[in-house]
Amino acid sequence: MQPPMIGVLLVNLGTPDAPETGPVRRYLAEFLADARVLDIPALPRMLLLYGAILPTRPQKSARAYRQIWDGARGSPLLFHSLDLADGLRQALGPGFHVELAMRYGQPPLDGAVLDRFDAAGCDRVIVVPLYPHYASSSTGSTLERLFAIAGARMVPPALTVVRDFYVHPGFISAQAAIALRALQDFRADHVLMSFHGLPERQVVATDLSGGQHCLKAADCCAAIVPANRACYRAQCHATARALAAAMDLPDGGWSVSFQSRLGRVPWIKPYTDEVLVERAQAGTRRLAVLTPSFVSDCLETLEEIAIRAKEDFVAAGGEDLRAVPCVNADPAWVSGLADLVRAHLPSA
Numbered sequence: 001m002q003p004p005m006i007g008v009l010l011v012n013l014g015t016p017d018a019p020e021t022g023p024v025r026r027y028l029a030e031f032l033a034d035a036r037v038l039d040i041p042a043l044p045r046m047l048l049l050y051g052a053i054l055p056t057r058p059q060k061s062a063r064a065y066r067q068i069w070d071g072a073r074g075s076p077l078l079f080h081s082l083d084l085a086d087g088l089r090q091a092l093g094p095g096f097h098v099e100l101a102m103r104y105g106q107p108p109l110d111g112a113v114l115d116r117f118d119a120a121g122c123d124r125v126i127v128v129p130l131y132p133h134y135a136s137s138s139t140g141s142t143l144e145r146l147f148a149i150a151g152a153r154m155v156p157p158a159l160t161v162v163r164d165f166y167v168h169p170g171f172i173s174a175q176a177a178i179a180l181r182a183l184q185d186f187r188a189d190h191v192l193m194s195f196h197g198l199p200e201r202q203v204v205a206t207d208l209s210g211g212q213h214c215l216k217a218a219d220c221c222a223a224i225v226p227a228n229r230a231c232y233r234a235q236c237h238a239t240a241r242a243l244a245a246a247m248d249l250p251d252g253g254w255s256v257s258f259q260s261r262l263g264r265v266p267w268i269k270p271y272t273d274e275v276l277v278e279r280a281q282a283g284t285r286r287l288a289v290l291t292p293s294f295v296s297d298c299l300e301t302l303e304e305i306a307i308r309a310k311e312d313f314v315a316a317g318g319e320d321l322r323a324v325p326c327v328n329a330d331p332a333w334v335s336g337l338a339d340l341v342r343a344h345l346p347s348a
Helices: 021-033 041-053 056-066 074-090 112-119 134-150 171-184 200-204 232-246 272-281 298-315 331-340
Strands: 005-013 094-107 124-127 157-161 190-196 254-259 286-290 320-324
Touching: 005 074, 005 112, 005 134, 021 041, 021 056, 021 094, 056 298, 074 094, 074 134, 074 331, 094 112, 094 320, 112 124, 112 134, 124 134, 124 331, 134 272, 171 232, 171 286, 171 331, 190 232, 190 272, 190 298, 200 232, 232 254, 232 320, 254 272, 254 298, 272 286, 272 298, 298 320
Parallel strands: 005 094, 005 124, 124 157, 190 254, 190 286, 286 320
Antiparallel strands: none
């Protein structure tokens, strides 16, 4: 008797269908309507979204997307994710059925993707949210959506979730190797590890000590402890320490910052856009930037860092900035992801 197939579902955040105002507006409307993303009450969220954000932001974002859109393959986040799914399919070999879905946009995270696992004969699905660090607005939202569509079925599938791989050796070694290759001829004066930001309130909400640890002291992220084991900021600092060790970076030769803040509420600090200027003014001439909260290059890495951040750094007195690619579908990351999936098999 043929053994049952094992399903593997990769889920990334999502992307507009095209770098034009209409598709970007549809994408932002879906993304920002999520109560885990804009975590304010429903009525203020809709007023903010439809009254302030959607009338102006889609046009600006569409211009940014056009700067990074590939003429042949389209959205970098999408084609890198598709390449990763293809690579994982080959690495795992027979007995596995791999699917890709997006939390927002296409291909959608919906009942159809679970139907395809049923059709392939899968009796279990290993789910990999492609976010190295836990956040309610990414991993939390993805799992909430997945559990809702799975739970609505007459026979819900058996799901195994791969969580928070921020210091997994396969991820760290792949990102470190990519960075070392990218910086071999750059002679960086400093390495900045820029992670996507979050509102401070979302970090505090994950404090498992009941609000007694996270953001209460300057060194609250110096180690992973029971109170902050689900804290996004603490996990990002753990990734940075692991990468610095893997890259053999000297003390003082690297630092951490957070990018992409939105609105006026406090976000986790320090802010990347401010750090860039400070480093240039302090004498850093050649700055390398890693973005290890992303597994796929996207708007935040290719436009915000490789284009805009570079312009700001040079304008502030720096000489050059080099953005290090994400792990994307690098063979080392494909291999590491395959190991991560195998570690979650029922017999493992």
